[in-house]
Amino acid sequence: MPEIDESMIRRIHQDLRDDLDEELELEFEDRSMDRIASEIESRDLNTPMVERQLYFRELFRLQAELVKLQDWVVATKHKVVIVFEGRDAAGKGGVIKRITQRLNPRVCRVAALPAPNDRERTQWYFQRYISHLPAGGEIVLFDRSWYNRAGVERVMGFCTDDQYEEFFRSTPEFERMLVRSGIQVIKYWFSISDEEQRIRFLGRIHDPLKQWKLSPMDLESRRRWEDYTKAKEVMLERTHIEEAPWWIVQADNKKKARLNCIHHLLSQMPYEEVDHPVIELPERQRHEDYERRPAPQELIVPEVY
Template sequence: MLNTQISNQELSEHIRRDLLDGYDEEFELEIEDRHYENGAEAIALSDFEKEQRRLYFRELFRLQAELVKLQDWVVATKHKVVILFEGRDAAGKGGVIKRITQRLNPRVCRVAALPAPNDRERTQWYFQRYVSHLPAGGEIVLFDRSWYNRAGVEKVMGFCTDDQYEEFFRTTPEFERMLVSSGIQLIKYWFSISDEEQRARFLGRIHDPLKQWKLSPMDLESRRRWEDYTKAKEIMLERTHIPEAPWWVVEADDKKKARLNCIHHLLNQMPYQEVPHPTIELPQRERHEDYLRNPVPAEIIVPKVY
């Protein structure tokens, strides 16, 4: 029988490579923040910028480790959490959601990003399609946009009547108080960016083939109606900022700082503690003399292009 055991040094090196591969996930996400020209990186980073990036990644990984502890505490205590992410198009909501969920169990922490309502859903109680996504005990749900669509895009684009708009503001505080009284912790974030920053991010998407899918006709129209969205946002914050579920505004012109600030704030919203876990020992694999592994047919193996 072949010796399948590996040395401690080889094992340590294997674990190190796995850790680096895990961290590379974050570096891959950061490609979104860079610009490439003719296949080569067009931006040369200064020593100061390199140091700032190192600090960013160091702090991000530290915060993500705390998020794992928070997740364990949520599961252990059967806590229920709903986090709403609202803001203008290109404000960076998706970026912070990715960093929050990146190292968490998707069965515990999941994202709800609902499409526009269909014909059937338009006839339902307005909050009905969101209710089915609410968490059970030991779950965290992140809404990438939420029922506040009615206060923003639906109002600005004329997708709801004035009566529906006013009914939303009358019932939303009641709905959210009902969620909180049922044991759900509700946290609401508004990502705030400047006029100039949104323009720059839209232009970046227009000229980047990897980002063009992010631009929809609705996004472009929202750019034209900047002032209308500003008025709608101000009314929304004023009329739905309640003690049971206050709004928190994240200044998001700097994407990386916004991510760190939001995650840091989120961690401080819950009295989580590190949950002790029993020591894990890897069991020895059973081996049988009469076992012979069959070779994989060559025709079904993926070609090694790389």
């Protein structure tokens, strides 16, 4: 393995700092973004601090638009499937988290299926994905999807050549069938460079909070980089159809990839802001004969903090 030089260590530390930033995202509020916006005008836009502030500002703006999109999907009973594919550590989970972060999980949900069990391996290949498809007024995000067959199954030898070819015969028709039934299908491929994946894997190795993300399959995929590249090229060529085209997200920069993907996603639907009735908080009913009973002390969680 090539040695880890000083610049590589700096990149890994930068990734760790970005991860800490991510944990702060929900702590910020829009009014603080307005203050940041007024400060940015007089500062160097190329400094890391201002770049991070701009990222947060845009993220919150786009997430506000996602809420409007969600309301429109519910009001119009629209049905949406969004497929996220890419190499390990390409950033699929990060953008999925930002999309769902402020949305109603009953409207926008994630389907992340494990490897098929013995029974599922005897079913029609697409069968286990069917139950996760959306009803009217729902958005389903597939964190990996039926395209496992074109990627990991092909590279790792988990499917036969006949199964692989049948996948490419069936997939365009399967997706056209979904679209004819009224389901909008949007497919994203997150593209990262060889060097960027290496840096992210090293970051996971050296971060105890992220080591769980590295499986033996992930490490093997790193070794088979070129095989995955060939499989990806075939997949894009044979399943890029007018009804459900592929969109490639340049993902070496995680923050830019998230913003670009969300911005593009919003452009794929003709959503409009939905009017809501004014909400008024009702007065609480009070009864003279009601007295709240204290909870038993042994049930109280100790106040350590």
